[in-house]
Amino acid sequence: MALITYRDALTQALREELTRDESVFLMGEEVAQYNGAYKVSKGLLDEFGPMRIVDTPITELGFAGIGVGSAMVGLRPIIEFMTWNFALLALDQVVNAAAKMLYMSGGQFSMPMVFRGPNGSALQLSAQHSQAWESWLAHIPGLKVITPATPADAKGLLKSAIRDDNPVVFLEGEMLYNTKGEVPEGEHVVPIGKADLKREGGDCTIVAHGKMVLVALQVADALAKENIAVDIVDLRTIRPMDVEAIATSVQKTNRAVVLEEGWEMCGVGAQVVDFIQRECFDDLDAPVVRVHQADTPMPYAKNLEKAAKPDAAKAIAAIKKVMYLG
Amino acid sequence: MRRESTRKPKQEMPTKTDNAEKSAADQAALRKELLRSMLLQRRFEERAAEAYALGKIGGFCHLYIGQEAISAGTMSVLRPDDYVVTSYRDHGQAIARGMSPRSVMAELFGRVDGCSGGKGGSMHLFDKKVGFLGGHGIVGGHIPLAAGVGWAIKYRKGDQVCVCFFGEAAVNIGAFHEALNMAALWNLPAIFVIENNRYGMGTAISRSTANEDVKTRAAAYRMIGESIDAQDVFAVRDAMGRAVELARKEGKPTLLEMRTYRFMGHSMSDAASGTYRSREELEESMKRDPIVILHDIMRANNELSDGEFAKLDEEQKAICQDAWDFAEASPEPPLDHLYTDVLVDTTS
Numbered sequence: 001m002a003l004i005t006y007r008d009a010l011t012q013a014l015r016e017e018l019t020r021d022e023s024v025f026l027m028g029e030e031v032a033q034y035n036g037a038y039k040v041s042k043g044l045l046d047e048f049g050p051m052r053i054v055d056t057p058i059t060e061l062g063f064a065g066i067g068v069g070s071a072m073v074g075l076r077p078i079i080e081f082m083t084w085n086f087a088l089l090a091l092d093q094v095v096n097a098a099a100k101m102l103y104m105s106g107g108q109f110s111m112p113m114v115f116r117g118p119n120g121s122a123l124q125l126s127a128q129h130s131q132a133w134e135s136w137l138a139h140i141p142g143l144k145v146i147t148p149a150t151p152a153d154a155k156g157l158l159k160s161a162i163r164d165d166n167p168v169v170f171l172e173g174e175m176l177y178n179t180k181g182e183v184p185e186g187e188h189v190v191p192i193g194k195a196d197l198k199r200e201g202g203d204c205t206i207v208a209h210g211k212m213v214l215v216a217l218q219v220a221d222a223l224a225k226e227n228i229a230v231d232i233v234d235l236r237t238i239r240p241m242d243v244e245a246i247a248t249s250v251q252k253t254n255r256a257v258v259l260e261e262g263w264e265m266c267g268v269g270a271q272v273v274d275f276i277q278r279e280c281f282d283d284l285d286a287p288v289v290r291v292h293q294a295d296t297p298m299p300y301a302k303n304l305e306k307a308a309k310p311d312a313a314k315a316i317a318a319i320k321k322v323m324y325l326g
Numbered sequence: 327m328r329r330e331s332t333r334k335p336k337q338e339m340p341t342k343t344d345n346a347e348k349s350a351a352d353q354a355a356l357r358k359e360l361l362r363s364m365l366l367q368r369r370f371e372e373r374a375a376e377a378y379a380l381g382k383i384g385g386f387c388h389l390y391i392g393q394e395a396i397s398a399g400t401m402s403v404l405r406p407d408d409y410v411v412t413s414y415r416d417h418g419q420a421i422a423r424g425m426s427p428r429s430v431m432a433e434l435f436g437r438v439d440g441c442s443g444g445k446g447g448s449m450h451l452f453d454k455k456v457g458f459l460g461g462h463g464i465v466g467g468h469i470p471l472a473a474g475v476g477w478a479i480k481y482r483k484g485d486q487v488c489v490c491f492f493g494e495a496a497v498n499i500g501a502f503h504e505a506l507n508m509a510a511l512w513n514l515p516a517i518f519v520i521e522n523n524r525y526g527m528g529t530a531i532s533r534s535t536a537n538e539d540v541k542t543r544a545a546a547y548r549m550i551g552e553s554i555d556a557q558d559v560f561a562v563r564d565a566m567g568r569a570v571e572l573a574r575k576e577g578k579p580t581l582l583e584m585r586t587y588r589f590m591g592h593s594m595s596d597a598a599s600g601t602y603r604s605r606e607e608l609e610e611s612m613k614r615d616p617i618v619i620l621h622d623i624m625r626a627n628n629e630l631s632d633g634e635f636a637k638l639d640e641e642q643k644a645i646c647q648d649a650w651d652f653a654e655a656s657p658e659p660p661l662d663h664l665y666t667d668v669l670v671d672t673t674s
Contacts, residue, residue: 051480059508061470066508070474075478075481096467103668105446105460106445107666109460144669166670
């Protein structure tokens with residue numbers, strides 16, 4: 001296994017799938033000559049040429065729609081949004097076109113396409129550039145929504161997303177591109193819709209996804225020093241959600257904390273808690289607690305930003321609460 | 327035998343007269359076919375209105391009456407492997423493109439034998455077999471799809487074209503400009519057709535659009551823009567023929583403004599006149615009925631007797647009655663269809 005960055009893992013997945021299938025192409029702002037705003041497509045223009053690695057004008061709605069149209073007649077577009085914050089302009093294409101085309105055409109037109117790009121907050125980018133979109137997108141039937149946390153999952157899930165015949169929303173962690181991890185060499189495909197137990201422990205379950213999985217791992221390390229062992233269920237895919245993995249863990253630990261980057265209201269955590277209270281009610285020794293962003297737009301000032309974001313300290317406090325400690 | 331031997335010299339020396347005669351016959355046949363297409367659309371929409379009034383069709387239902395020359399003229403110059411994508415005023419275009427009236431009426435009735443299995447309804451007619459890529463319900467949202475189909479054609483080095491229909495109100499939508507920009511920038515074989523019926527729902531173009539000469543939007547994208555009297559099916563055919571040729575041979579897009587008028591309300595929910603337009607204006611516009619205009623030409627040419635016209639019309643009415651009967655006999659979709667076609671099952 002090679003130790004590579006999340007960014008390089010994504011690039012590998014793109015290169016391998018572009019090589020594997022000539023109907024796959026990558027389109028978006030700055031993906032070609034500039035090598036990608038976050039360098040995920042570095043070198044691909046030279047390798048695959050301008051019909052397959054395509055720079056667009058700044059026109060998210062337009063090029064998302066080009067992707068949808070081309071998928072209707074059999075191509076397999078990968079539409080890159082420079083960030084998901086800009087993708088808001090294209091949501092009509094994602095939600096009203098891509099997600100619904102198969103259904104409203106009575107099964108005639110599938111949408112074998114991927115919408116991908118960085119998601120979630122970075123550092124001091126303030127309100128308009130610091131948002132986690134997964135709860136919005138996971139609300140929509142007809143989409144699959146993926147949030148990989150590690151380089152290995154990033155590579156394996158992106159390959160699955162590109163091969164899937166459905167529209168897949170692929171949310172990369174903006175702060176994860178430089179993180180490193182072991183990635184199996186050669187063909188490495190991770191199935192969509194399967195959670196992964198990133199840490200095993202019997203005292204409490206942490207359900208997390210994307211960047212928050214790394215926070216959960218910090219939490220686990222810190223709590224280990226206090227002889228508290230946590231299960232970390234990395235959802236990996238938000239839709240379809242692997243609820244069996246959640247149930248298996250909660251039935252073992254009897255306690256759960258849900259950790260996410262997004263806001264509280266109608267968030268991913270709300271869906272997870274709904275499932276736990278229905279299916280694991282008798283297993284619970286304490287109410288489930290959620291950790292999430294403060295219910296405000298993201299502030300710019302460093303201290304306010306820190307106060308707004310979910311972090312390890314907040315998660316540890318939540319775990320101690322559900323364990324009735326201190 | 328004798329006829330062949332007498333015609334032989336002519337075959338060796340083809341004359342203009344021969345070609346002209348053949349051409350005249352062809353032209354008459356073409357006129358009859360265009361008239362048939364428009365009549366079928368008209369009769370179909372009349373039955374759709376009737377079915378809506380009886381509660382057999384629900385939801386929104388936008389009729390095409392008055393605009394039939396645009397679809398008839400356009401489809402007459404397309405190849406079977408070309409593509410069409412359109413807005414929610416899609417019944418006439420679907421039928422003109424060759425979708426079966428049965429499958430369209432059954433879709434309107436919400437039945438399992440509808441073209442979209444009863445899941446799409448009036449605004450979402452689709453038929454992969456004839457390259458009909460939908461009926462789309464968000465004004466302007468489907469215009470980038472046409473550029474995308476054009477992109478796919480170019481990607482595969484094909485020589486098909488994609489025709490995209492939308493109303494004049496859509497030229498103020500961002501998606502229109504984003505799509506036209508990329509279609510021109512990348513030379514995509516897409517033809518953007520503004521069906522200018524002068525009203526976006528109940529808002530007159532003069533109240534919505536700073537520059538009412540909407541074809542001039544093409545200039546912003548170095549694209550050819552042309553206005554056509556779209557009550558004249560041959561004017562439509564001529565302009566569309568040139569646009570198709572430009573797209574097919576040079577991969578270049580065109581913007582065509584088809585000047586028309588809708589004889590009915592925006593949808594079945596509003597009156598044809600009285601609120602946002604006057605009865606006088608409606609009546610004046612209805613004097614330029616595309617079916618009457620073509621029929622008058624054919625009458626003047628003595629190429630279609632009144633009896634023949636009546637027969638042609640009766641045939642179209644019978645097709646629509648058959649579509650109605652078919653739709654009525656078709657079952658509602660089984661309840662388990664609620665959950666099918668949300669996702670493709672297989673992950674390869």
